[in-house]
Amino acid sequence: MNNRNIIACVVSAIGLAALALPGLAAQPTTIDFSGETVGGEPKSFVPVVGIWRIENDSGKKVLTVDGRQWKEGQSSAGIADKARALYGERYAEFLDRVQAYAYFPYAVVPNVENFTGGEITMRFEGLSGRIDQGAGILFNLKPNGDYLTIRANCLENNLVLWKFEKGKRSSVKWVRNTPTATKQWHELKVRVSGSKVEGYLDGKLYLEDTLSQPVSGRIGLWSKADSHMYFSDYTIRVD
Template structure:
């Protein structure tokens, strides 16, 4: 009996029609291992001194100097992170080769949709004062970000992360959140692989405004980069791959929680999130 070729014919015809219409095939990014049959299912989630508790979670390490690092080595691949609280967007632990990383998958997230368990997550961050943060996130869920659980308040020092932009037709952004307040307002310095610029954003009630905008900052797609924020009183510096690009002076010293940031359809790997208080 001859095999029916109709399914292949249909596929080829569909592909030709899509090509004729100018449509692009979907970008493919594999960040979960597929060989293991027992792989965990992908979830549908979507001015005091710097305070870092001594009972930090198992995926973190704290040196004698106070440097605090999250490398995701003890996280469960295919699950939401335990070391970060996803406030907006789709965040999951994936792998880059054999190395566990944190992934923000912009293809899995729609604007204005915080995670289903955001109330529980907000309570974990701010205790009885979680309501204001929850209201802000639910009302202005525009930019994906996660909050480091074990850094309760950051004032002076350095925050750094390695990031690898993968895909995104609109954006390919990786950023560091700092000065996050209980009302949901924060600052972020972010790098863009598409635009090749470094920007300091202020986010108030979900609305961005740029405080510094630096062009010509090479950030290749598919390669690892290091982003670093240095805070000293009212002065903030932004570094990309070891080079100082951005400086800004605020009217008053900063404090608040810290985390990671992205935008729109960006799919980005993050690793080695490090906080060094001064």
């Protein structure tokens, strides 16, 4: 099968299998993993960096990023085809930045092309990781690979708004003393209104910042290095 046929198959598979988000602008919609295959890559997210798969947690299907198998510089399998499906003719530009950020696993919601305001909420549990146990909500993802993420960390008990731009990572806002026990489920929420960003952990507002430009881009999940994490109940509400 030539490259064009491979790309066409990937685009078709994502288009057919990705979870539909009916009435997204009218009410919150939660991505449901119940129809996914345990042990396989998710269809409701597109893994870009790292190892992502569906697992069973006490009878409920969850999404796992498995940093136990992590290697620095490791993109997800078939990354060129996935990038082409997400960004079309700009996929090569996107790939350049993916390679620069391969220390940070992330997966993208394929059928939300431009989130500009509202709330994104997800639940996470830190299972293991000696370097990190990071769980983040990725947003403002651009075709050139730049993005923002608010992340919690079960080893550090802090909440950070990170900016990834032109191959470099920098902190925008850093909040300490945010209790995030490992091997317990927590809820992380990002609230966006124009250029204003708020970060909530377990229902409490910890982080507020006003960006230089309004948010506009794709969304997803984020992690770091050797983090082994569970994710569930990824919910989107668009203003």
